[in-house]
Amino acid sequence: AQTVTQSQPEMSVQEAETVTLSCTYDTSESDYYLFWYKQPPSRQMILVIRQEAYKQQNATENRFSVNFQKAAKSFSLKISDSQLGDAAMYFCAYTDTGNQFYFGTGTSLTVIP
Amino acid sequence: DAGITQSPRHKVTETGTPVTLRCHQTENHRYMYWYRQDPGHGLRLIHYSYGVKDTDKGEVSDGYSVSRSKTEDFLLTLESATSSQTSVYFCAISESKGTGSNYGYTFGSGTRLTVV
Numbered sequence: 001a002q003t004v005t006q007s008q009p010e011m012s013v014q015e016a017e018t019v020t021l022s023c024t025y026d027t028s029e030s031d032y033y034l035f036w037y038k039q040p041p042s043r044q045m046i047l048v049i050r051q052e053a054y055k056q057q058n059a060t061e062n063r064f065s066v067n068f069q070k071a072a073k074s075f076s077l078k079i080s081d082s083q084l085g086d087a088a089m090y091f092c093a094y095t096d097t098g099n100q101f102y103f104g105t106g107t108s109l110t111v112i113p
Numbered sequence: 114d115a116g117i118t119q120s121p122r123h124k125v126t127e128t129g130t131p132v133t134l135r136c137h138q139t140e141n142h143r144y145m146y147w148y149r150q151d152p153g154h155g156l157r158l159i160h161y162s163y164g165v166k167d168t169d170k171g172e173v174s175d176g177y178s179v180s181r182s183k184t185e186d187f188l189l190t191l192e193s194a195t196s197s198q199t200s201v202y203f204c205a206i207s208e209s210k211g212t213g214s215n216y217g218y219t220f221g222s223g224t225r226l227t228v229v
Contacts, residue, residue, distance in 0.1 A: 004155070043225075045220035047217045104155050
Protein backbone atom coordinates (compact mmCIF):
# COMPACT_ATOMS: atom_id res chain seq x y z
CA ALA A 1 0.00 0.00 0.00
CA GLN A 2 1.07 3.53 -0.60
CA THR A 3 2.02 5.63 2.39
CA VAL A 4 1.65 9.31 3.00
CA THR A 5 3.57 10.93 5.85
CA GLN A 6 2.90 14.24 7.50
CA SER A 7 5.64 14.70 10.06
CA GLN A 8 4.26 17.85 11.69
CA PRO A 9 1.28 17.03 13.92
CA GLU A 10 0.89 20.70 14.86
CA MET A 11 2.01 24.01 13.39
CA SER A 12 1.33 27.62 14.23
CA VAL A 13 1.67 30.85 12.28
CA GLN A 14 1.15 34.52 12.95
CA GLU A 15 -1.67 36.14 11.06
CA ALA A 16 -0.44 37.57 7.72
CA GLU A 17 2.71 35.43 7.80
CA THR A 18 3.62 32.43 5.65
CA VAL A 19 3.65 28.81 6.75
CA THR A 20 4.68 25.60 5.01
CA LEU A 21 3.20 22.20 5.78
CA SER A 22 5.21 19.14 4.83
CA CYS A 23 4.14 15.91 3.16
CA THR A 24 6.10 12.99 1.79
CA TYR A 25 4.78 9.89 0.09
CA ASP A 26 5.97 6.53 -1.09
CA THR A 27 5.09 5.14 -4.52
CA SER A 28 6.56 3.23 -7.42
CA GLU A 29 4.08 4.75 -9.86
CA SER A 30 5.01 7.51 -12.28
CA ASP A 31 1.51 8.85 -12.86
CA TYR A 32 -0.52 9.94 -9.85
CA TYR A 33 -2.27 12.84 -8.18
CA LEU A 34 -1.65 14.65 -4.95
CA PHE A 35 -4.05 16.77 -2.96
CA TRP A 36 -4.29 18.93 0.10
CA TYR A 37 -7.55 18.95 2.02
CA LYS A 38 -8.57 21.32 4.78
CA GLN A 39 -10.81 20.25 7.66
CA PRO A 40 -12.04 23.12 9.84
CA PRO A 41 -13.82 22.51 13.15
CA SER A 42 -17.07 22.06 11.20
CA ARG A 43 -15.61 18.69 10.14
CA GLN A 44 -16.24 19.34 6.44
CA MET A 45 -13.40 18.17 4.17
CA ILE A 46 -12.54 20.89 1.67
CA LEU A 47 -10.23 20.49 -1.32
CA VAL A 48 -7.51 23.13 -1.19
CA ILE A 49 -5.24 22.27 -4.10
CA ARG A 50 -4.37 19.44 -6.46
CA GLN A 51 -1.23 18.46 -8.37
CA GLU A 52 -0.84 16.07 -11.29
CA ALA A 53 2.49 14.23 -11.11
CA TYR A 54 3.24 14.56 -14.81
CA LYS A 55 3.10 18.36 -14.57
CA GLN A 56 6.35 19.94 -13.51
CA GLN A 57 4.73 23.27 -12.74
CA ASN A 58 3.69 23.69 -9.13
CA ALA A 59 -0.03 24.23 -8.59
CA THR A 60 -1.27 27.52 -7.17
CA GLU A 61 -4.68 28.56 -5.86
CA ASN A 62 -4.75 32.15 -4.62
CA ARG A 63 -2.78 32.20 -1.33
CA PHE A 64 -2.10 28.45 -1.47
CA SER A 65 0.74 26.95 -3.45
CA VAL A 66 2.65 23.70 -3.46
CA ASN A 67 6.28 22.72 -3.80
CA PHE A 68 6.17 19.42 -5.67
CA GLN A 69 9.47 17.56 -5.78
CA LYS A 70 8.77 14.34 -7.68
CA ALA A 71 12.19 12.77 -7.30
CA ALA A 72 12.17 13.42 -3.57
CA LYS A 73 8.51 12.36 -3.29
CA SER A 74 7.71 15.53 -1.44
CA PHE A 75 4.59 17.69 -1.67
CA SER A 76 4.53 20.66 0.69
CA LEU A 77 1.79 23.25 1.03
CA LYS A 78 2.61 26.93 1.43
CA ILE A 79 -0.01 29.28 2.82
CA SER A 80 0.80 32.94 2.28
CA ASP A 81 -0.73 35.88 4.15
CA SER A 82 -2.28 33.52 6.68
CA GLN A 83 -5.78 34.36 7.87
CA LEU A 84 -7.72 33.32 10.94
CA GLY A 85 -9.99 31.25 8.72
CA ASP A 86 -7.03 29.12 7.67
CA ALA A 87 -6.96 27.50 11.11
CA ALA A 88 -7.84 23.85 10.50
CA MET A 89 -6.50 20.34 10.17
CA TYR A 90 -4.76 19.84 6.83
CA PHE A 91 -4.49 16.45 5.16
CA CYS A 92 -2.21 15.45 2.34
CA ALA A 93 -3.60 12.74 0.03
CA TYR A 94 -2.34 10.56 -2.80
CA THR A 95 -4.03 8.50 -5.48
CA ASP A 96 -2.87 6.70 -8.60
CA THR A 97 -5.82 4.50 -9.55
CA GLY A 98 -8.41 6.96 -8.32
CA ASN A 99 -10.21 4.11 -6.58
CA GLN A 100 -8.43 4.68 -3.33
CA PHE A 101 -6.94 7.74 -1.78
CA TYR A 102 -4.23 7.45 0.84
CA PHE A 103 -4.25 10.15 3.48
CA GLY A 104 -1.62 11.39 5.86
CA THR A 105 -2.34 11.73 9.56
CA GLY A 106 -2.89 15.47 9.32
CA THR A 107 -1.31 18.69 10.53
CA SER A 108 -3.26 20.93 12.89
CA LEU A 109 -2.66 24.57 11.97
CA THR A 110 -3.21 27.35 14.49
CA VAL A 111 -3.29 30.96 13.32
CA ILE A 112 -2.26 33.45 16.00
CA PRO A 113 -3.89 36.90 15.81
CA ASP B 114 -20.12 20.50 -6.98
CA ALA B 115 -22.29 17.44 -6.50
CA GLY B 116 -24.82 17.38 -3.69
CA ILE B 117 -23.88 14.73 -1.18
CA THR B 118 -25.56 14.24 2.14
CA GLN B 119 -24.95 11.85 5.00
CA SER B 120 -27.33 10.76 7.70
CA PRO B 121 -27.39 10.76 10.61
CA ARG B 122 -24.88 13.43 11.58
CA HIS B 123 -24.41 11.96 15.04
CA LYS B 124 -25.30 8.59 16.50
CA VAL B 125 -24.73 6.79 19.78
CA THR B 126 -25.34 3.08 19.78
CA GLU B 127 -24.72 0.10 22.04
CA THR B 128 -22.14 -2.61 21.50
CA GLY B 129 -23.53 -5.53 19.52
CA THR B 130 -26.29 -3.63 17.73
CA PRO B 131 -26.43 -3.20 13.95
CA VAL B 132 -26.05 0.32 12.60
CA THR B 133 -26.62 1.68 9.11
CA LEU B 134 -25.27 4.95 7.82
CA ARG B 135 -26.63 6.50 4.66
CA CYS B 136 -24.97 8.48 1.88
CA HIS B 137 -27.06 10.16 -0.80
CA GLN B 138 -25.82 11.97 -3.90
CA THR B 139 -27.78 13.92 -6.48
CA GLU B 140 -25.38 14.06 -9.43
CA ASN B 141 -25.36 10.48 -10.76
CA HIS B 142 -21.69 9.84 -9.97
CA ARG B 143 -20.63 6.28 -10.56
CA TYR B 144 -18.02 6.00 -7.80
CA MET B 145 -18.86 6.33 -4.13
CA TYR B 146 -16.67 5.67 -1.08
CA TRP B 147 -16.85 5.17 2.66
CA TYR B 148 -13.92 6.26 4.85
CA ARG B 149 -13.38 6.37 8.56
CA GLN B 150 -11.36 9.07 10.28
CA ASP B 151 -9.44 8.36 13.47
CA PRO B 152 -6.79 10.42 15.28
CA GLY B 153 -3.31 9.33 14.26
CA HIS B 154 -4.61 7.47 11.21
CA GLY B 155 -6.03 10.10 8.91
CA LEU B 156 -8.78 8.72 6.69
CA ARG B 157 -8.88 5.06 5.72
CA LEU B 158 -10.99 3.39 3.05
CA ILE B 159 -13.66 0.95 4.25
CA HIS B 160 -15.52 0.07 1.04
CA TYR B 161 -16.24 1.64 -2.29
CA SER B 162 -18.74 1.20 -5.09
CA TYR B 163 -18.27 1.55 -8.83
CA GLY B 164 -21.90 1.10 -9.77
CA VAL B 165 -25.24 -0.31 -8.69
CA LYS B 166 -24.60 -3.60 -6.90
CA ASP B 167 -20.86 -3.29 -7.63
CA THR B 168 -18.75 -2.86 -4.52
CA ASP B 169 -15.27 -3.71 -3.31
CA LYS B 170 -13.35 -3.75 -0.05
CA GLY B 171 -10.92 -1.19 1.22
CA GLU B 172 -8.13 -1.55 3.73
CA VAL B 173 -10.32 -1.59 6.87
CA SER B 174 -13.41 -3.51 5.73
CA ASP B 175 -13.68 -6.09 8.55
CA GLY B 176 -16.95 -5.70 10.46
CA TYR B 177 -18.55 -3.55 7.74
CA SER B 178 -20.79 -4.26 4.80
CA VAL B 179 -22.18 -1.97 2.11
CA SER B 180 -25.02 -1.94 -0.36
CA ARG B 181 -25.86 0.13 -3.40
CA SER B 182 -29.26 -0.66 -4.85
CA LYS B 183 -29.62 2.75 -6.53
CA THR B 184 -27.01 5.04 -8.07
CA GLU B 185 -27.77 7.80 -5.60
CA ASP B 186 -27.60 5.80 -2.34
CA PHE B 187 -24.65 4.03 -0.72
CA LEU B 188 -25.29 2.41 2.65
CA LEU B 189 -22.69 1.38 5.22
CA THR B 190 -23.71 -1.21 7.81
CA LEU B 191 -21.90 -2.16 10.97
CA GLU B 192 -23.22 -5.63 11.46
CA SER B 193 -22.52 -5.78 15.20
CA ALA B 194 -21.05 -2.54 16.46
CA THR B 195 -17.93 -2.63 18.63
CA SER B 196 -16.18 0.12 20.56
CA SER B 197 -13.31 0.03 18.03
CA GLN B 198 -15.78 1.27 15.43
CA THR B 199 -16.28 4.54 17.29
CA SER B 200 -15.15 6.99 14.64
CA VAL B 201 -16.15 9.69 12.22
CA TYR B 202 -17.41 8.22 8.95
CA PHE B 203 -17.20 10.08 5.67
CA CYS B 204 -18.86 9.33 2.40
CA ALA B 205 -17.21 10.65 -0.76
CA ILE B 206 -17.77 10.76 -4.48
CA SER B 207 -15.11 10.96 -7.14
CA GLU B 208 -14.94 13.98 -9.38
CA SER B 209 -13.11 12.30 -12.24
CA LYS B 210 -15.37 13.95 -14.84
CA GLY B 211 -14.77 11.13 -17.33
CA THR B 212 -11.61 12.69 -18.76
CA GLY B 213 -9.15 10.29 -17.19
CA SER B 214 -7.97 13.01 -14.84
CA ASN B 215 -8.69 12.91 -11.15
CA TYR B 216 -10.10 16.02 -9.55
CA GLY B 217 -10.34 14.65 -6.05
CA TYR B 218 -13.18 13.72 -3.80
CA THR B 219 -16.21 15.64 -2.72
CA PHE B 220 -17.02 14.62 0.83
CA GLY B 221 -20.21 14.50 2.80
CA SER B 222 -20.30 16.27 6.14
CA GLY B 223 -19.53 13.11 8.10
CA THR B 224 -21.26 11.00 10.76
CA ARG B 225 -19.84 10.87 14.26
CA LEU B 226 -20.60 7.39 15.59
CA THR B 227 -20.06 6.47 19.22
CA VAL B 228 -20.37 2.85 20.29
CA VAL B 229 -20.87 2.46 24.06
